[in-house]
Amino acid sequence: xxxxxxxxxxxxxxxxxxxxxxxxxxxxxxxxxxxxxxxxxxxxxxxxxxxxxxxxxxxxxxxxxxxxxxxxxxxxxxxxxxxxxxxxxxxxxxxxxxxxxxxxxxxxxxxxxxxxxxxxxxxxxxxxxxxxxxxxxxxxxxxxxxxxxxxxxxxxxxx
Ligand SMILES: C[S@@+](CC[C@H](N)C(=O)[O-])C[C@H]1O[C@@H](n2cnc3c(N)ncnc32)[C@H](O)[C@@H]1O
Ligand SMILES: [Zn+2]
Numbered sequence: 001x002x003x004x005x006x007x008x009x010x011x012x013x014x015x016x017x018x019x020x021x022x023x024x025x026x027x028x029x030x031x032x033x034x035x036x037x038x039x040x041x042x043x044x045x046x047x048x049x050x051x052x053x054x055x056x057x058x059x060x061x062x063x064x065x066x067x068x069x070x071x072x073x074x075x076x077x078x079x080x081x082x083x084x085x086x087x088x089x090x091x092x093x094x095x096x097x098x099x100x101x102x103x104x105x106x107x108x109x110x111x112x113x114x115x116x117x118x119x120x121x122x123x124x125x126x127x128x129x130x131x132x133x134x135x136x137x138x139x140x141x142x143x144x145x146x147x148x149x150x151x152x153x154x155x156x157x158x159x
Contacts, residue, residue, distance in 0.1 A: 004021060004022075005020065005021055005022050005024060005030070006018050006019065006020055006021060006024075006030060006031065006070070006105065007019055007021055007070075008070040008073040011075055011104055012104075013075045013077075013104070013128055013129060013130070014075055014128060015073075016073040017073060017074070017075045017104045017105070018070055018071070018073050018074045018075075018104065018105045019102060019103065019104050019105065020099045020100065020101055020102065020103050020104075020105060021101060022101055023098065023099065023100055023101055024095045024098070024099040025095065025098055026095050026096065026097050026098050027094065027095060028094065028095045029092050029093075029094055030082060030092075030093045030094065030095055030105065031069065031070070031071045031092070031093050032069070032071065032090060032091065032092050032093075033054055033062060033064070033069075033071040033072070033084060033091040033092070033093060034062070034064060034067055034068050034069045034071065035052075035053075035054065035061075035062030035063045035064035035065070035066065035067060035068045035072070036062065036063050036065075036066035036067045036068075037056065037060050037061075037062055037089065038060065038061060038062075038063050038066075039059060039060055039061075040053070040055065040058075040059055040060060040061045042114070051076075051109055051111065051125070051138065052064055052065070052072055054084070054091050056086065056089040056090075056091065057089065060089075062091065071093055074093065074105050074106065074107060075104065075106055075129075076106060076107070076108060076109040076127060076129065076138045077106030077107075077108065077127075077129040077131055078108060078127060078129050078131050078133050078134045078135045079106075079129065079131035079132070079133045079134075080096065080106040080107045080108045081095060081096060081097050081099050081103065081105060081106055082094060082095055082096060082099075082105050082106060082107045083096050083107050083108070084107045093105070093107060106129070109138040109139075110138075110139070110140040111125060111138055111139045111140060112139075112140050113139070117137075117139050119152050121137075121139065122136065122137045122139070122149055122152045122153060122156070123152075123156050125137045125138045125139050126138075126153060126156055126157075127153070134153075135149060135150065136149045136150045136152065136153025136154075137149050137153060
């Protein structure tokens with residue numbers, strides 16, 4: 001897909017986001033998520049979080065700080081219009097429904113921490129997507145913990 005089909009600019013959800021400039025039909029491969037392939041450092045998650053990093057193997061991630069493109073600015077939504085698909089060791093963002101000009105692009109991050117997430121994690125990865133289906137956090141949440149996460153997220157939103 002040509003780059004002038006999307007642009008990065010400020011988002012009402014958080015910081016920068018990526019927006020459609022033209023209609024993007026469902027099924028379109030919108031952009032490759034680019035980044036330098038580097039070894040995964042589990043200590044990094046503790047310091048900075050890891051929403052920018054994409055695992056391509058158990059041991060390696062793509063880090064868009066180097067060799068990245070505007071795909072790094074795509075925000076998370078619990079009701080996304082895109083999905084991230086791994087093909088070999090590359091990640092591509094596909095439209096999962098028709099997207100109209102001006103709409104912000106989102107995929108669901110579904111972050112996996114490699115351990116049981118805590119209330120603090122929900123605070124750290126709190127979701128502000130605003131969708132009616134919002135799960136409360138940018139984490140991968142098993143059905144058995146959905147009510148708990150929603151409750152915690154409501155408490156954080158009120159405090
Ligand atoms: C890959 S970046 C996306 C681009 C980001 N908006 C920026 O300006 O750099 C991921 C970060 O954006 C923020 N973010 C993305 N989606 C969000 C959401 N639905 N709710 C709250 N924060 C979000 C979080 O701070 C997350 O760590
Ligand atoms: Zn949400």
